[in-house]
Amino acid sequence: MKITRKFLYFISTTCKNIIDFAFPHVCLCCDNTIEKEKIFCDKCFSKIIFIQGSICYRCGKKVSLLPTEEKILCSNCLKKRPIYDKARAVFQYNAVSKNAILKFKNTGKIEYAHPFVFLLQQAGKDLFLETDLIIPVPMHWKRKLSRGYNQAGILAQILSKKTKIPYNENILIRARHTPKQEKKTKAERIKNVKNAFVVNHPEKIKNKSILIIDDVLTTGATVNNCAKELKKAGARAVFVLTIAQTAHED
Ligand SMILES: [Zn+2]
Numbered sequence: 080m081k082i083t084r085k086f087l088y089f090i091s092t093t094c095k096n097i098i099d100f101a102f103p104h105v106c107l108c109c110d111n112t113i114e115k116e117k118i119f120c121d122k123c124f125s126k127i128i129f130i131q132g133s134i135c136y137r138c139g140k141k142v143s144l145l146p147t148e149e150k151i152l153c154s155n156c157l158k159k160r161p162i163y164d165k166a167r168a169v170f171q172y173n174a175v176s177k178n179a180i181l182k183f184k185n186t187g188k189i190e191y192a193h194p195f196v197f198l199l200q201q202a203g204k205d206l207f208l209e210t211d212l213i214i215p216v217p218m219h220w221k222r223k224l225s226r227g228y229n230q231a232g233i234l235a236q237i238l239s240k241k242t243k244i245p246y247n248e249n250i251l252i253r254a255r256h257t258p259k260q261e262k263k264t265k266a267e268r269i270k271n272v273k274n275a276f277v278v279n280h281p282e283k284i285k286n287k288s289i290l291i292i293d294d295v296l297t298t299g300a301t302v303n304n305c306a307k308e309l310k311k312a313g314a315r316a317v318f319v320l321t322i323a324q325t326a327h328e329d
């Protein structure tokens with residue numbers, strides 16, 4: 080997927096200001112030194128895939144249809160509607176976006192978060208208009224204790240400051256420690272996170288639209304469970320915004 084010249088110009092000029100004070104001038108994916116106005120080195124940038132053009136209105140995954148004014152639904156969402164209302168992502172999940180996310184996840188460096196937040200602001204534009212509250216996908220306290228931070232929380236907090244939409248990380252809690260979702264099948268993922276989340280203050284989300292921030296959307300098992308609990312507790316709508324999203328599995 081080619082990204083437009085206008086979009087590239089927008090990213091390079093607007094990002095410049097953010098990166099100038101916040102970014103260490105190395106490629107988000109590898110450790111190559113890059114010019115001030117860039118996020119990726121040329122080699123990584125040539126492999127990164129921005130999600131744009133025709134996407135499923137619901138899950139945000141790319142669909143092979145010509146862009147239209149109509150709301151397009153992918154085959155998966157037509158078969159089974161997700162519990163969340165809309166999901167959007169910046170990149171397609173591939174080796175480059177995976178490395179970039181891992182680099183941010185493993186170091187937890189705030190300066191790596193800023194370029195991601197800038198890109199999330201672009202990808203989530205239509206979600207912010209309808210959002211009342213931003214929350215991260217919760218991390219169990221044991222994992223947070225061993226890692227020292229929740230990377231989705233870092234992104235969500237900065238995003239909240241930029242969009243001026245309130246942030247709260249105590250609304251949704253991970254009630255039990257679940258093994259990581261990576262390398263699990265779709266069925267295993269669903270089982271793994273079943274009843275893993277609990278809403279702490281239902282009165283704070285009644286009739287509100289909640290935006291969940293996470294790093295990658297794969298099968299949607301985790302965010303669907305979050306959405307289920309939030310809606311059960313009275314949320315009007317649940318949106319999801321991630322750095323990357325896997326392509327359809329079918
Ligand atoms: Zn690179």
Ligand SMILES: [Zn+2]
Pocket residue numbers: 135136137138139140152153154155156157
């Ligand atoms: Zn879909």
